Amino acid sequence: MFDLVFTRRYSMGHRLIHGAGDICATPHGHNEEVSVYLKAHEAERLDGSANMVLPFYYAKKKWHQFVDGSIDHSFQLSEDDPLLPWFIKNEPKRVRHLVVTPGDPTTELMACLLMIKVNTILDAEKTGLYCFKIDIKETPTNTVSFSGNPFDFVPQSKNGQGHWWERPDMSISDLEI
Numbered sequence: 145m146f147d148l149v150f151t152r153r154y155s156m157g158h159r160l161i162h163g164a165g166d167i168c169a170t171p172h173g174h175n176e177e178v179s180v181y182l183k184a185h186e187a188e189r190l191d192g193s194a195n196m197v198l199p200f201y202y203a204k205k206k207w208h209q210f211v212d213g214s215i216d217h218s219f220q221l222s223e224d225d226p227l228l229p230w231f232i233k234n235e236p237k238r239v240r241h242l243v244v245t246p247g248d249p250t251t252e253l254m255a256c257l258l259m260i261k262v263n264t265i266l267d268a269e270k271t272g273l274y275c276f277k278i279d280i281k282e283t284p285t286n287t288v289s290f291s292g293n294p295f296d297f298v299p300q301s302k303n304g305q306g307h308w309w310e311r312p313d314m315s316i317s318d319l320e321i
């Protein structure tokens with residue numbers, strides 16, 4: 145069985161206000177890499193002609209559009225971070241670049257949310273592929289790797305139902321923009 149593995153890099157900013165310590169509560173940024181590990185729902189023998197699971201282009205196109213257009217240069221904040229209403233009031237133009245998460249946007253949480261997002265996109269694109277593992281390299285020395293069912297690990301959101309990570313679009317928050 146083949147795995148297709150795609151890696152994309154992006155810059156982001158965030159802050160962690162609920163327990164990672166003073167340094168992490170100061171807004172700061174990282175150059176990160178996300179790798180998604182994809183498998184076909186149904187394994188098939190190579191056909192003797194094209195000999196591929198799916199052209200890389202179709203497997204990664206929309207996911208990479210999302211990473212490049214929505215995650216790159218985003219600012220990631222907990223849904224209860226006071227910076228959120230600050231941006232809405234003072235810099236409404238920036239709100240579309242805010243990733244909003246249930247609790248602190250740690251690398252663990254982002255791995256789960258991005259795995260749900262990539263799977264939602266792969267389904268909507270009818271690729272026949274699914275993501276079974278994701279790595280986020282937050283810094284050159286820290287990587288979070290996740291495999292399993294991300295829904296078992298995502299905390300309850302205060303924002304009720306219909307979350308951005310469950311929509312196969314470019315959204316990164318549920319704010320009215």
Ligand SMILES: Nc1nc2c(c(=O)[nH]1)N=C([C@H](O)[C@H](O)COP(=O)(O)OP(=O)(O)OP(=O)(O)O)CN2
Nearest residue numbers: 160164167168172249250251252282283284285286
């Ligand atoms: N379990 C987690 N712990 C921490 C996270 C996280 O997402 N999950 N994130 C952070 C901060 O974002 C921090 O900026 C990065 O961690 P840090 O260890 O400070 O990164 P360094 O590259 O500076 O690590 P070195 O030890 O200097 O290599 C903190 N914790």
